[in-house]
Amino acid sequence: MHKTHFWQGARTGLVVGLSTAPFGLLFGAVAVDGGVSPLEATMMSGIIFAGASQLVGVKLFGTDVPAWLVVLSVFAVNFRHILYSAALTPHLDDKNLTSKAGIFFFLTDPQFAEAMKQVDRTGRLETGWYLGVAAIIYLLWVLSSALGAVFGSLIGDPVALGVDVLLPVYFLGLVLGFRRRPLFGLVVPVSAAASIIAMHVVGSPWHVSLGALAGIVTALIAHRPPPAAAEREVR
Amino acid sequence: MDRLTDLHTALVILAAGLATYLTRIGGYLLVSRMARIPPRMETALNAVPAAVLTTLVAPAFYDGGLDVKIAMAVAVLVGLRWQGFALIAAGWGTAMVLRHLILA
Numbered sequence: 001m002h003k004t005h006f007w008q009g010a011r012t013g014l015v016v017g018l019s020t021a022p023f024g025l026l027f028g029a030v031a032v033d034g035g036v037s038p039l040e041a042t043m044m045s046g047i048i049f050a051g052a053s054q055l056v057g058v059k060l061f062g063t064d065v066p067a068w069l070v071v072l073s074v075f076a077v078n079f080r081h082i083l084y085s086a087a088l089t090p091h092l093d094d095k096n097l098t099s100k101a102g103i104f105f106f107l108t109d110p111q112f113a114e115a116m117k118q119v120d121r122t123g124r125l126e127t128g129w130y131l132g133v134a135a136i137i138y139l140l141w142v143l144s145s146a147l148g149a150v151f152g153s154l155i156g157d158p159v160a161l162g163v164d165v166l167l168p169v170y171f172l173g174l175v176l177g178f179r180r181r182p183l184f185g186l187v188v189p190v191s192a193a194a195s196i197i198a199m200h201v202v203g204s205p206w207h208v209s210l211g212a213l214a215g216i217v218t219a220l221i222a223h224r225p226p227p228a229a230a231e232r233e234v235r
Numbered sequence: 236m237d238r239l240t241d242l243h244t245a246l247v248i249l250a251a252g253l254a255t256y257l258t259r260i261g262g263y264l265l266v267s268r269m270a271r272i273p274p275r276m277e278t279a280l281n282a283v284p285a286a287v288l289t290t291l292v293a294p295a296f297y298d299g300g301l302d303v304k305i306a307m308a309v310a311v312l313v314g315l316r317w318q319g320f321a322l323i324a325a326g327w328g329t330a331m332v333l334r335h336l337i338l339a
Contacts, residue, residue: 015319039239040248047252057251067247075254080287086262087283090272104260109288116284162331165303168295169310169326175288176314176322183278187285192293199294208290215286216279223278 002128009132012118016110016133017140019170023051024141026163028148029155030055034062038149045145049138050108053077056205077205083212084112091119094127103127106134113174120181183219191215302338306330 024045031041036058044054053074060070084107094100114133119125148155158164178184195211202210266272272280296307310326 019320019323036244037238037240040244043240043245043248044251047248048255049252050255053251053255057248061244061247067243067250070247071250071254074251075258078255078258080290081255081258082261082265083283083287084262085259086266087280089263089266090277090280092263100263101260104263105256107259109291113284113288160334162327162334165306165327165330166323168292168299168303168307169323171288171291172307172310172326173314173318173322175285175292176311177318178284178288179315181281181285183282184285187282188289191286191289195290195293196297199298204294207294208287211290211293212283212287215289216282219282219286220275220279223275225274 002126005126005128006132006135009126009129009134010136011132012114012129013133013136014140016114017137019166020051020110020137021140021144022163022166024144025148025152025155026158027051027054027058028145028150029152031058031145032149032152034058036061036149038146041149042142042146045142048074049105049141050074050078050081051141052205073205077208079205080208080212081107083216084109088112088115088125091115091125093125096127099127099131103130103134106131106138108137109171110174111137113177117177120178183222186222187215187219190218302330302333305333 027045028038028041031044031054032038036044041058044057048054048057056077057070057074060073085104088103088107092100092103094103111130111134115125115130118129155161175188191211191214194214195207198210199207266280269276292307296304299307306326306329309329310322313325314322
């Protein structure tokens with residue numbers, strides 16, 4: 001692991017971490033408001049480390065839903081990460097099993113987006129750089145959740161503060177980061193339409209998997225074999 | 236603060252963490268078994284970022300009010316030129332101005 005790479009990654013992670021901190025604060029506040037203790041809210045951020053599913057978990061904690069159903073719901077909301085880890089794998093240089101195990105623990109939405117953009121920019125993915133991004137995002141996520149849990153009652157109405165707009169706008173920025181990839185102009189409208197339809201017909205969180213599947217299948221249909229069908233080896 | 240945690244809640248959080256980790260390593264377990272990635276599969280994997288991240292945005296636009304729709308449109312325009320904080324600030328700022336000054 002290269003120290004310079006780590007600190008370069010940390011700089012990228014700082015921008016991401018500061019952008020996601022409002023959601024950490026919000027999560028902590030919502031969790032405590034729903035009857036979860038501040039320590040539990042912080043544990044959720046440190047152990048689950050997946051914002052949307054944590055909010056779902058907190059909502060279910062407040063009901064009589066059995067434990068296995070809470071776990072299954074969290075799994076369903078996080079199902080998209082299977083696609084992330086599949087897409088990340090061909091770019092992993094690191095053969096060390098321990099660092100691989102760590103790399104995948106930190107595979108959040110922005111982490112994945114930043115890693116893929118780094119691959120697009122430099123053609124490779126340094127473990128040090130990746131962990132630098134991850135460390136800052138993780139620290140700021142856990143810290144902001146804890147602060148939100150303890151001082152959550154000081155946060156005003158989230159809608160008046162515009163917190164509800166932050167998340168879609170943030171993910172919008174992540175999507176735009178891939179606009180130079182082939183088939184972007186085809187995949188995005190298909191996934192968008194499919195996810196909206198699935199949201200209203202099947203419901204959340206299945207709109208994510210179904211919408212993503214529609215976009216990926218579209219890419220497969222549009223796929224044209226390259227002139228020299230050079231297959232890439234898994235490293 | 237009347238309690239820190241109880242064993243049951245802590246175990247559910249641990250199990251949820253484990254379930255999440257399974258999703259984060261699942262794709263690796265599938266793909267790393269393959270000796271080679273065929274070009275068709277590579278096309279599919281290349282589509283993953285746009286395909287998945289779009290589903291986290293589109294329903295919010297569709298179901299959002301006029302303020303959210305305009306804010307996201309402004310964010311797209313700004314995002315074509317600048318990324319990161321600028322894009323977020325533009326979208327958030329637009330929503331705040333619409334909410335508190337214009338549509339209020």
